[in-house]
């Protein structure tokens with residue numbers, strides 16, 4: 001990833017999107033450079049975690065000010081599903097607003113509208129950015145384990161194909177920071193959810209490792225690699241391997257940079273991920 005620093009704000013961009021800097025703007029923001037206090041310190045972009053709305057608004061203002069082109073942020077209410085929503089220019093109901101939330105619940109947003117910053121605030125779930133340079137279309141996906149078990153990334157590509165004619169071999173996909181198998185223990189219901197979806201199950205990366213059981217022995221611990229599972233789905237869906245870039249960051253291991261819902265016992269903030277067409 002390319003790392004940038006604007007004052008105290010630390011943010012990242014995918015290497016493979018660099019040739020398209022004139023056509024898209026995007027960023028993954030670390031937790032530094034904001035105004036929120038612990039446990040949301042400091043650049044918390046999430047409104048639903050208990051932080052003061054005025055502080056979140058200031059953080060979002062800083063995020064928009066930092067991004068090239070300064071696109072206003074548009075988001076949907078994520079529900080760990082597989083619904084895809086198209087963001088249209090008329091969804092910008094208040095041109096002066098720095099951030100807007102549309103009424104539709106969805107875990108993937110797609111658009112061909114210019115200057116609209118598709119935005120979600122994350123802590124462990126996998127952000128996927130899709131860019132189709134042939135049809136000038138983008139998507140942002142919010143892939144936690146549940147969305148991944150329903151192949152939400154593939155649902156986004158299908159919706160882009162329906163609306164814009166997008167072909168997966170022509171797309172570039174960035175996989176953002178998310179919780180890695182090193183930090184992500186899951187239970188049998190998670191494995192069962194994948195088992196109910198043959199495509200997702202075929203491309204799921206489960207493993208079992210031995211960890212201390214607290215009594216001097218060890219016990220088996222089921223792990224899920226959500227980023228690798230999404231990558232495998234994208235490959236199976238036709239996105240070329242050389243067009244998929246993984247940030248390599250585990251949010252659980254890198255709490256110095258990112259928020260981790262799991263590793264910070266649910267009391268934490270959310271880091272911002274944004275992509276817009278210029």
Ligand SMILES: [Zn+2]
Pocket residue numbers: 179180181182183250251252253254
């Ligand atoms: Zn980790």
